[in-house]
Amino acid sequence: MTFSASDLPDDVDALKAMIVAMSAEGAAARAEITRLEALKKDTDERIATLTAIVKVLERAQKGTRSERLRLGINDDQIDFAFEEVETGLAAIDSELDQSRKDKPKREARPRKGFAAHFERIEEVIEPEIPEECQGLEKVLIGEDRSERLDVIPPKFRVIVTRRPKYAFRGRDGVLQALAPGHIIEAGIPSERLL
Secondary structure (H helix, E strand, O other), X not given: OOOOOOOOOOOHHHHXXXXXXXXXXXXXXXXXXXXXXXXXXXXXXXXXHHHHHHHHHXXXXXXXXXXXXXXXXXXXXXXXXHHHHHHHHHHHHHHHHHHHHOOOOOOOOOOOOOOOOOEEEEEEOOXXXXXXXXXXXXXXXXXXXXXXXXXXXXXXXXXXXXXXEEEEOOOOOOEEOOOOOOOOXXXXXXXXXX
């Protein structure tokens, strides 16, 4: 953290408090670095051990007949070794997950919409009504909305596809039209843009 002279307070006690706070932050950061380095070293050692076990097992399984006889490994030993490898990997995964939980996760940012000045063409895709629901009152309960960028040289426009969701009174379930295929699955460009 850097400060310019104008950012610092003139009060000596406030300056001392800032120095103490910065010192505490530095000590906490150094302690966390030491903890993570120790965790990495321990994890690397265990991974090396498990890798050595796997190499011995591969040699026993795929080596020449003389190598297999020389090692003298039976099926129980192989099963035990695989259990040891699985246990070790699970322990490493849990420790790594635990160390990751300490960090605050950054929330995924929603994708911004297209600029408002683009022309928008609304498409509403109605679902086909099943025979057993013919004549019943349909109730709009929501819709999925997607926007794709389309181009008509030299003009851009946005194609908005709306798929209403309906529920029928006296019936269970939701009815909605299938989404049209996109040239890039879950992508935003239309066929003309590519």
